[in-house]
Amino acid sequence: MLxxxxxxxxxxxxxxxxxLWPLPDDExxxxxxxxxxxxxxxxxxxxxxxxxxxxxxxxxxxxxxxxGGWLRQLLQIDPYPAKQLTDRAALLAGQPELEQAxxxxxxxxxxxxxxxxxxxxxxxxxxxxxxxxLADAGLLARKxxxxxxxxxxxxxxxxxxxxxxxxxxxxxxELADRAEExxxxxxxxxxxxxxxVTLSLPANGLVRLSGLLDAESAATLQAALHPxxxxxxxxxxxxxxxxxxALVDICRLALRTTELPEDGGEPPQVAVTIPYQPLTQALGTxxxxxxxxxxxxxxxxxxxxxxxxxxxxxxxxxxxxxxxTRRMASGPLRRALHVRDGGCAFPxxxxxxxxxxxxxxxxxxxxxPTSLNNLVLLCRHHHRVIHHPTAGWQIGLGPDGLPDFIPxxxxxxxxxxxxxxxxxxxx
Numbered sequence: 001m002l003x004x005x006x007x008x009x010x011x012x013x014x015x016x017x018x019x020l021w022p023l024p025d026d027e028x029x030x031x032x033x034x035x036x037x038x039x040x041x042x043x044x045x046x047x048x049x050x051x052x053x054x055x056x057x058x059x060x061x062x063x064x065x066x067x068g069g070w071l072r073q074l075l076q077i078d079p080y081p082a083k084q085l086t087d088r089a090a091l092l093a094g095q096p097e098l099e100q101a102x103x104x105x106x107x108x109x110x111x112x113x114x115x116x117x118x119x120x121x122x123x124x125x126x127x128x129x130x131x132x133x134l135a136d137a138g139l140l141a142r143k144x145x146x147x148x149x150x151x152x153x154x155x156x157x158x159x160x161x162x163x164x165x166x167x168x169x170x171x172x173x174e175l176a177d178r179a180e181e182x183x184x185x186x187x188x189x190x191x192x193x194x195x196x197v198t199l200s201l202p203a204n205g206l207v208r209l210s211g212l213l214d215a216e217s218a219a220t221l222q223a224a225l226h227p228x229x230x231x232x233x234x235x236x237x238x239x240x241x242x243x244x245x246a247l248v249d250i251c252r253l254a255l256r257t258t259e260l261p262e263d264g265g266e267p268p269q270v271a272v273t274i275p276y277q278p279l280t281q282a283l284g285t286x287x288x289x290x291x292x293x294x295x296x297x298x299x300x301x302x303x304x305x306x307x308x309x310x311x312x313x314x315x316x317x318x319x320x321x322x323x324x325t326r327r328m329a330s331g332p333l334r335r336a337l338h339v340r341d342g343g344c345a346f347p348x349x350x351x352x353x354x355x356x357x358x359x360x361x362x363x364x365x366x367x368x369p370t371s372l373n374n375l376v377l378l379c380r381h382h383h384r385v386i387h388h389p390t391a392g393w394q395i396g397l398g399p400d401g402l403p404d405f406i407p408x409x410x411x412x413x414x415x416x417x418x419x420x421x422x423x424x425x426x427x
Contacts, residue, residue: 005045012038040108041103044102044109046085048089048092050086050088051089053070054067071085071086098112101149101152106152106153111148111156114161114164115145115148115149118165119144121187122167122168140168144171148167188214195211195212195213198210224246245381333370334358336372337372337376338353340401341353341356343379344382348422349420350422356377359383359386360375361375361396361397373401376395392407392408392409393407394406404418404419
């Protein structure tokens with residue numbers, strides 16, 4: 001069998017390196033379908049090999065505590081793909097009908113996962129019913145599996161999952177209503193146990209946020225995100241980018257309150273370490289307390305209103321000074337800005353005061369004071385716009401003390417001042 005797999009690898013490598021441009025359109029689509037089926041079949045083989053390795057105790061014999069850890073070292077893969085392999089191996093173990101359906105091309109592995117999960121829940125759903133024997137539950141499970149395999153020919157995995165939630169309505173309508181409540185209760189309990197959020201280490205300036213929420217928590221999160229995700233005129237962010245910004249906005253709002261518990265004896269805050277010499281000239285690159293490097297532009301923007309804790313280092317790395325939120329506008333000054341600007345002062349923005357930062361018109365590090373005449377409220381998105389090196393926007397106060405925004409010549413060649421007319425202000 002090893003020789004056959006090696007031959008298969010050589011043939012696959014040869015095919016993958018072949019020129020595709022001479023092929024007609026119908027061959028491209030046919031080959032794509034066949035290649036997908038081959039990929040699914042190989043993943044079944046991979047899952048069976050992983051299961052065999054675990055059954056034989058190969059990971060422990062080779063000094064590994066877990067099957068996933070062994071796969072990470074053996075295949076040089078990241079933790080998440082290793083977990084996918086172990087989950088798939090466990091899923092298909094003892095499921096010859098599902099394995100064969102994948103090999104026959106009737107279902108794919110995502111559909112197989114949905115079917116396996118649904119079928120495994122059926123005996124538990126009927127366990128408390130005195131009039132349903134265990135044999136009857138097993139018969140219904142097999143009938144549900146056959147029904148879902150047939151449906152998989154026209155439904156992708158996410159739609160098949162919806163069918164699975166009500167599969168007893170298809171195979172045993174007389175039991176469906178009684179079983180649904182018990183099934184939902186177990187589903188909610190299982191979801192609550194599996195909930196979790198993880199943050200990856202920074203890579204190329206990005207941190208991967210991933211996780212699972214139970215339905216109730218997800219509804220709460222969506223309710224909080226939705227009002228902050230609405231597109232505004234001229235907003236070129238994608239929906240995913242708006243959701244990401246909205247999540248950070250909510251966290252920033254929480255940090256501004258006094259309701260969060262202390263962290264190490266201090267209010268929750270961001271710490272940025274900056275070398276001494278750049279700080280004396282201009283705010284240079286910094287490092288957060290999580291080890292993430294920040295550009296000078298980002299550090300300058302954060303310094304406007306974030307709860308920054310600047311840590312100034314001397315030439316030998318010794319701590320010379322630890323400041324405490326010296327740039328932050330709070331108390332009566334913050335309330336005065338709320339009254340004056342009514343929210344984000346950028347033209348046409350509708351963000352309310354509680355979703356804004358206090359931006360220094362003349363930057364703090366350039367000698368600008370933290371005073372009413374040198375501050376303006378900006379939402380996080382427009383704060384980024386103003387701080388962008390090539391944006392070209394300028395801010396000043398008009399004769400009436402309200403902020404004016406001067407657009408760059410690329411937006412208005414005459415650079416006529418603009419104001420936010422959305423927010424109501426006291427007269």
